[in-house]
Amino acid sequence: AVMLALPPAHASEGAVSLSDIPRQFEPVLPAQDFVKRVVMIPMRDGVKLHTIIYVPKSAKSAPMLMNRTPYDATGRSTRSADSASLLGALPTGDEYFVKAGYIRVYQDVRGKYGSEGDYVMTRPPRGPLNPTETDHATDTWDTIDWLVKNVPESNGRVGIIGSSYEGFTAAMALLDPHPALKAAVPQGPLIDAWMGDDWFHYGAFRNIMLGYVHMQTGQRGAGTIAPSDTYDKYEEFLRAGSTGDYMRSHGLAQLPWIERTMAHPAYDAYWQGQALDKLLAAHPSKVPTLWTQGMWDQEDIGGANRAWRALKAAGSEANNWLVLGPWNHNQVKAEGSSLGPMVWSEDTARQYRRDILLPFLDEHLRDGPPSGLARVTVYNTGEKRWERFSTWPQIGELKPLYLSESFKLSFDGPAQSSGGDAYISDPAKPVPFLPRPVLDPFGDLTPGALGTSYEPWSKWLVADQRFVDGRTDVLVYETPVLTQPVHVQGIPIADIRAMTSGTDGDFVVKLIDVYPKKDPLNAAVSGYQLAIAMDIFRGRYRESFEHPSAIPANKPQQYKFELPNVNHVFQPGHRIMVQIQSTLFPLYDRNPQTFVPNIFNAKAVDYKKAEITVLRSKQQPSAVLLPVVE
Ligand code: PG9
Numbered sequence: 001a002v003m004l005a006l007p008p009a010h011a012s013e014g015a016v017s018l019s020d021i022p023r024q025f026e027p028v029l030p031a032q033d034f035v036k037r038v039v040m041i042p043m044r045d046g047v048k049l050h051t052i053i054y055v056p057k058s059a060k061s062a063p064m065l066m067n068r069t070p071y072d073a074t075g076r077s078t079r080s081a082d083s084a085s086l087l088g089a090l091p092t093g094d095e096y097f098v099k100a101g102y103i104r105v106y107q108d109v110r111g112k113y114g115s116e117g118d119y120v121m122t123r124p125p126r127g128p129l130n131p132t133e134t135d136h137a138t139d140t141w142d143t144i145d146w147l148v149k150n151v152p153e154s155n156g157r158v159g160i161i162g163s164s165y166e167g168f169t170a171a172m173a174l175l176d177p178h179p180a181l182k183a184a185v186p187q188g189p190l191i192d193a194w195m196g197d198d199w200f201h202y203g204a205f206r207n208i209m210l211g212y213v214h215m216q217t218g219q220r221g222a223g224t225i226a227p228s229d230t231y232d233k234y235e236e237f238l239r240a241g242s243t244g245d246y247m248r249s250h251g252l253a254q255l256p257w258i259e260r261t262m263a264h265p266a267y268d269a270y271w272q273g274q275a276l277d278k279l280l281a282a283h284p285s286k287v288p289t290l291w292t293q294g295m296w297d298q299e300d301i302g303g304a305n306r307a308w309r310a311l312k313a314a315g316s317e318a319n320n321w322l323v324l325g326p327w328n329h330n331q332v333k334a335e336g337s338s339l340g341p342m343v344w345s346e347d348t349a350r351q352y353r354r355d356i357l358l359p360f361l362d363e364h365l366r367d368g369p370p371s372g373l374a375r376v377t378v379y380n381t382g383e384k385r386w387e388r389f390s391t392w393p394q395i396g397e398l399k400p401l402y403l404s405e406s407f408k409l410s411f412d413g414p415a416q417s418s419g420g421d422a423y424i425s426d427p428a429k430p431v432p433f434l435p436r437p438v439l440d441p442f443g444d445l446t447p448g449a450l451g452t453s454y455e456p457w458s459k460w461l462v463a464d465q466r467f468v469d470g471r472t473d474v475l476v477y478e479t480p481v482l483t484q485p486v487h488v489q490g491i492p493i494a495d496i497r498a499m500t501s502g503t504d505g506d507f508v509v510k511l512i513d514v515y516p517k518k519d520p521l522n523a524a525v526s527g528y529q530l531a532i533a534m535d536i537f538r539g540r541y542r543e544s545f546e547h548p549s550a551i552p553a554n555k556p557q558q559y560k561f562e563l564p565n566v567n568h569v570f571q572p573g574h575r576i577m578v579q580i581q582s583t584l585f586p587l588y589d590r591n592p593q594t595f596v597p598n599i600f601n602a603k604a605v606d607y608k609k610a611e612i613t614v615l616r617s618k619q620q621p622s623a624v625l626l627p628v629v630e
Contacts, residue, residue, distance in 0.1 A: 050114025063365035093333030196302030203538035294327030340462030382569020393490035430585035490627030502610030
């Protein structure tokens, strides 16, 4: 007979209970080559921040490298909880720091996960927008002060690094750096959230982030995105009406961040006062800083570049460097062998971490040899190699690529005195930014894995634009097949003249590399329309970002705005294409095309069809100004 050995029954409060789960149980981990210390570090106001310090057992006089995260320091820092080696325990992006013997520090920001205190989304610096006595600069200062006094294995030098929100916290530390802060690496940081990072681009609001806001500020720990009965966000946002209506109907209006944002649609003192490029340029630090940016970052494409340029303009170039890599959001800390149809000759993210980042940190955190880093390092996506520059963008003439007759593009300006191409932009049928269904990119998040659940989101900037080129509300212009390479290096500028029958409207401009019709070696990329730079501009801000104004109906107006960085070669056999449209929905909110004081609160009657005419005459030329290099 089989004997079943039962655990001893024990009596509690008279009732007999039988449980296989003990009250306390400590798993025994394999022998590890590191020590993990979990500490609560006190800040100046008494609030304690949950901090994990990974110290290699061999560490002696080792540098410390810290991330400050709103995404659960425990989850963020753990690849494998039972790894015997630090290499296996920490995420992929940490490989070279581990091999170089760094002490790694991960901290929950104030008010999230294990940390005490109140959470404020991208908490502005102390001052008019933050009446408390703390911000990310003070919290970093207090943390570093504690670390240098309490981690005896360290050499007393600290670096701060991070991508996206963590890049924002790294940049914030520079506003008031502790003397032991010897290097900073903001990677794809949020810097100016109204101009071109997570919340708006040139005033167009990024609806797609609302799931994130719900999740991030709905709870202290892991939150959830807004519950929904609709899978396709295109349908859901369209049905809701204005974005304000969407927020109200989904309960988001209860969240303080939403309330504040709805009250500040324009680039007023609220957004200007937290634009980190301006703040840093007004108080430049001496900390060696490596600004790092992905050229196809679908979330924070503007920040690092903006900060670097502002610091350069403020005369602080000497301790600031810039790297532009061929990456999407957060790819800098992952695998970087390809992106969309582009395949590189190596893992470019690894190259960056090994050949650029580690030498930079070693130089400043442990007296390593001079890294020999160029002031600016940019990946050439046409020739598939890294290039070194002394500045960025290159100082040189921009060459206008004009829209011309019969939907052609030409380096020769238009000769005729009239000409334009019209389309009807219907807010009831906005142009999607990805083929439908469009899911919430932040749905079903596991802690530490931000934005990975809906794969098309991470690649939408490199999606094949053929999915919209046949629409009647998308204008498509292209060059003949190129016989010579065209190398563009710098910041292209969209310079569009247009009329609208409405009194407001958005303009989307895409600069596209069209692959040859048939590629026998790689059929999948045949005819691919790869946007190498695109952005959206809200028309009401054409004269002032702070004070919007109605567009005079049917009068030519100029819409001029910078597109993201490029270092690309349009190869012979390819074509250059420009697409113009009015919407990228539901990523960006719909412009009602009628001027209203606050688009968040537009009414159903305000959403009207408009006829848009993009002009291409001698008097009113439209072009993309290209930074062409010979
Ligand atoms: N793009 C995300 C974010 C940054 C800053 C504020 C809000 C969101 C992120 O990936 O962290």
